[in-house]
Amino acid sequence: MADFQLIHRPAVHEAFASSAGAVTLQPLPEGRVIQVLGKPDGDDPRQILGEFAGVEPHGLRSAGPGQWFIVGDSPMTHDEFQAMAAKLAQHAFLVDQSHGRVRVGLKGTRIVDVLAKGTGVDLDRVAVGESAMTLVGHISVHLTRLAPDAIELMVLRGFAESLWDDLVRMSREFA
Structure with a gap:
């Protein structure tokens, strides 16, 4: 190879x-763009997202009912993404759209x-x-x-x- x-x-x-x-x-x-898709039976994930460093109020953008984008100037590491996904697992799905x-x-x-x-x-x-x-x-x-x-x-x-x-x-x- x-x-x-x-x-x-x-x-x-x-x-x-x-x-x-x-x-x-x-x-x-071209930092981070993470799509957050809220689960129908989950709580509002916005409160949980506020616990993560780097997700300031203007970094969380509405994309429709139950959908948001997390936007930032710096990339999110794989470990940071996995930690956020695990914390939100009961409330939302995360999809990395940065690329x-x-x-x-x-x-x-x-x-x-x-x-x-x-x-x-x-x-x-x-x-x-x-x-x-x-x-x-x-x-x-x-x-x-x-x-x-x-x-x-x-x-x-x-x-x-x-x-x-x-x-x-x-x-x-x-x-």
């Missing part, structure tokens, strides 16, 4: 900034105007910490409001470059 080495290549690797900070696009660290999802950050005073070109979500009504599953153009994204002027889009890895290109085109008006 031949020796081989896996090479990690980021899905998106360059930032885009418009003039005067109106819009900045930035690939976010298959990419996060893109948008910051600036015009991010709502940029995203209004591609999604039907009324972003003025999405409070800090809230999330929504939506489309940006033809691409399905998980959108989270991180701050009044910051939004994160999480997308399947195979669509990251296409989403990035669309976001750059939608932002050019504000350059």
Whole structure:
């Protein structure tokens, strides 16, 4: 058997900034994305997740009824994942999506105007910490409001470059 080495290549690797900070696009660290699927007969796993270091309030994102994403900038070790899965075994299933999802950050005073070109979500009504599953153009994204002027889009890895290109085109008006 031949020796081989896996090479990690980021899905998106360059930032885009418009003039005067109106819009900045930035690939976010490919750390951890863990999907939490609550069991129908289990307790709410969010209380248990709060016991784990690194799962801050903004790191736990709603993905639908009984579903969440645990998101962070640093990877989770296999032992940390196993410990969390064992602690939640009666309440939820965990699925590591870190390899298959990419996060893109948008910051600036015009991010709502940029995203209004591609999604039907009324972003003025999405409070800090809230999330929504939506489309940006033809691409399905998980959108989270991180701050009044910051939004994160999480997308399947195979669509990251296409989403990035669309976001750059939608932002050019504000350059």
